Amino acid sequence: MIELKGVSKSYNKGKIKAVDNIDLVVNPGEIFGFLGPNGAGKTTTIKMIVGLLSHDTGEIKVDGIDIDKNPIEVKKRIGYVPDSPDIYDKLTGIEYLNFIADVYGVSEKDRKERIEYFLEAFDLKNAIGDLIQSYSHGMKQKLLITAALIHNPSVWILDEPMVGLDPKSAFLLKELMAEHTKAGFTVFFSTHVLEVAERLCDKIAIINKGKIIACGTMEEIKSQHERESLEKIFLELTEK
Known part of the structure; x- marks a missing residue:
């Protein structure tokens, strides 16, 4: 591979x-x-x-x-998670995930299922509508991992x-x-x-x-x- x-x-x-x-x-x-x-x-x-x-x-x-x-x-x-979680601070978490899903051509059905799964698993549901600039380092890392895996x-x-x-x-x-x-x-x-x-x-x-x-x-x-x-x-x- x-x-x-x-x-x-x-x-x-x-x-x-x-x-x-x-x-x-x-x-x-x-x-x-x-x-x-x-x-x-x-x-x-x-x-x-x-x-x-x-x-x-x-x-x-x-x-x-x-x-x-x-x-x-x-x-x-490839799904890539870099060594530093530098992402678009002026987007909300859900805007960022949808942007990445659009880039990879993920269908509405698949993205909805995957986003819901990862948000629940990584305890991000309550913060996903907030601007990324308000996230802690760990929250940004979890958002990056979700984005990297969204296109399977x-x-x-x-x-x-x-x-x-x-x-x-x-x-x-x-x-x-x-x-x-x-x-x-x-x-x-x-x-x-x-x-x-x-x-x-x-x-x-x-x-x-x-x-x-x-x-x-x-x-x-x-x-x-x-x-x-x-x-x-x-x-x-x-x-x-």
Whole structure:
């Protein structure tokens, strides 16, 4: 569902290599965790996959479609939650959700059902008519998640999605991820919470200084590094 081949990205006229010739394959039905310290290249990689940043070299495909050749078709298949909930403060919550539903061509029936479900699940019903500028960070995060899932995309890409969520909403999001992959779809998310990644993910990749330094199932990675804890493996690899 997601395939990166030889993908690189530099800043400052090539002086800073944010992502350095990485290969990555994420299969249907997988929850894939993308781990790394701050500045490792996680968000840059995610922004290239969703089409917010161009890559310098390599090839990116989503659901078999090359993002360079057909970016709109790729974006139709993605639900994206960025690392910072920066949204249109002057809209109400319901105006924002309807705007996103219009962009993705979601029918009136489907949007009504999905909006009602998520508003109830995320406890947003009482605030959905208010301006987004009055929302807390957590409420904005829940609104963004709802907007990202409103068109039922086959690929969910989430950058630090648990940040700002209360325990109930974080639990619900993890449940939604599991349900999504049971339908044969894909979840790709970055997180700093290693316990969540260890418990939730089918596979993980660790990126450091722009390079993938470990990739596989938890069992494979623990076996390769002869450690029982993802935390210990992560610290040993990223401190080198």
